[in-house]
Amino acid sequence: MVAGHLRIQNGIYQMILSYKDKQNKRKTKSISTHLPVKGNKKKAEAMLAKARKEFIPTLWDKDTEFSTFLSDWIDLANFSPDTYADYYMCLNTYIVPYFDTVKRSVSSITVNDLDTFYKNLQKNASIPTSESLKTTISLSHTIIKNGLLYAVKSGWIESNPADKLNPSTGDIEILFCDFILDWLEMMKSSVDLNTYAGYLSSAKSSIVPYFKEKGYTLRDLEDNPKFIQDYYSYEMNVVGLTSNTVIHRHANIRKCLQYAFQVGLIKSNPADRVERPQKNVFVSEYYDTQELDELFHAVKGDPIELPVILAAFYETE
Numbered sequence: 001m002v003a004g005h006l007r008i009q010n011g012i013y014q015m016i017l018s019y020k021d022k023q024n025k026r027k028t029k030s031i032s033t034h035l036p037v038k039g040n041k042k043k044a045e046a047m048l049a050k051a052r053k054e055f056i057p058t059l060w061d062k063d064t065e066f067s068t069f070l071s072d073w074i075d076l077a078n079f080s081p082d083t084y085a086d087y088y089m090c091l092n093t094y095i096v097p098y099f100d101t102v103k104r105s106v107s108s109i110t111v112n113d114l115d116t117f118y119k120n121l122q123k124n125a126s127i128p129t130s131e132s133l134k135t136t137i138s139l140s141h142t143i144i145k146n147g148l149l150y151a152v153k154s155g156w157i158e159s160n161p162a163d164k165l166n167p168s169t170g171d172i173e174i175l176f177c178d179f180i181l182d183w184l185e186m187m188k189s190s191v192d193l194n195t196y197a198g199y200l201s202s203a204k205s206s207i208v209p210y211f212k213e214k215g216y217t218l219r220d221l222e223d224n225p226k227f228i229q230d231y232y233s234y235e236m237n238v239v240g241l242t243s244n245t246v247i248h249r250h251a252n253i254r255k256c257l258q259y260a261f262q263v264g265l266i267k268s269n270p271a272d273r274v275e276r277p278q279k280n281v282f283v284s285e286y287y288d289t290q291e292l293d294e295l296f297h298a299v300k301g302d303p304i305e306l307p308v309i310l311a312a313f314y315e316t317e
Contacts, residue, residue, distance in 0.1 A: 004052045006044055011037055013044035015051050029055070053078050062107035062156035067099040069106050070147045077146075090139045094121055106151050111161045111173065114144065118167040134168065141167050159215045174265065176221055177212040183256045199252055207249060210234065218266050221257065225270040228253060232277055243277035250276050287312070 003018040013033040020026055031051060033044045060069050074087050098117055118137055127133045145162035152160050164173030180203055188196050216227055235241045235249065254271035261269045287295065292312055299305045 002052055002055055004048055006041075006048055008037055013037060013040065013047075015044075015048045017051060017055055019055075060106065062151070063105050065099075066104045066106050066109055067096045069151075070099075070143065071096055073147050073150060074143070077150075086139065087143055090136060091143055094125060094136065095140055095143060106148075107156050109148065109157075109161055110178065111164045111175065112178070114141075114161060114165050115167075118165075137167050141165075158213070164217060173217040173219060175212070176216050176218055177208045179218060179260060179265075180207060180211075180253075180256045183259055186259075198248075202249055202252055206235065206239075207231075207253065218257075218260050221270045222266040222268060225273040228271055229274045232274070236277065244279055246277045247279060250274075 005016050007014045007016050007030075013035045015031045015033060017029045017031065018026065019029075033040075033047050035044050035047075060072065070091060074084070074091055079087060095117075098120065102113070104113055118141070121137055121140065122133065125133065125136065127136055141162060145160065148157065148160045148162050151157050164175070184196070184200055184203055187199065191199070210231055214227070221227055232246050232250065235246050236243060250271065254269065257266070257269045257271050260266050295308065295312070296305075299308045
């Protein structure tokens with residue numbers, strides 16, 4: 001627990017919390033109670049006690065190695081002695097050694113990283129009984145989930161990847177933005193280079209950023225096809241893309257989700273339950289006589305004069 005005391009500033013109680021940073025230098029943080037001094041000392045003291053108990057110093061950022069972050073976090077979080085002992089043993093025996101090897105930062109941890117860790121733990125850990133193994137995996141998941149919750153609250157990551165995974169059942173919630181990139185990599189050898197380049201450009205420039213920000217999983221889209229429809233509306237009404245461009249995006253999304261359906265990750269293709277944008281109808285326009293005269297005058301004597309005259313002649317036929 002960090003140290004702390006009350007201070008009076010402009011007639012208001014301030015909480016002053018004191019701790020040491022990674023370089024062992026003393027740091028302080030001031031938090032106002034918003035309580036006037038008169039008649040509020042006990043309330044201010046209660047707020048200070050709560051703040052000291054819950055406050056975790058900001059010693060890291062999104063680029064801190066995940067194993068380092070968890071090791072420091074467990075020492076600074078306010079756990080009971082028994083909980084701390086259980087967490088410490090599990091963390092230093094299984095979690096830290098594994099993530100010291102794979103080298104992931106707090107912000108780069110994915111659902112797949114966690115799933116791989118639990119599978120590795122299940123396969124390689126020297127744990128005598130299946131019941132003990134289940135307990136260890138469950139405890140590991142609790143530690144990781146709580147640690148990453150702090151990262152979410154600190155604004156380093158948008159959502160907690162541990163929320164998308166149930167290691168006891170093996171169920172994993174796959175983010176659509178991750179899956180479409182994996183699908184594109186798989187498609188690379190089965191389509192021509194230009195087609196693949198078009199798919200990849202469309203995904204990376206538009207589809208992936210949109211769905212990554214939303215945090216939608218494959219199951220989210222299956223349960224809520226409207227999320228896909230909302231994306232089409234966003235592209236046309238906010239970004240200003242033509243419906244023909246969005247139709248191409250729809251084709252990519254549908255093919256990707258069809259593959260997810262074929263391999264059993266979802267039970268149906270949600271893209272089949274949305275309205276595809278209507279194709280733009282091309283309306284041709286022709287130069288009138290005056291416009292043709294102006295065009296011929298503009299290109300007279302130019303090397304392109306003959307091609308322009310021929311093109312105008314065939315356009316009017």
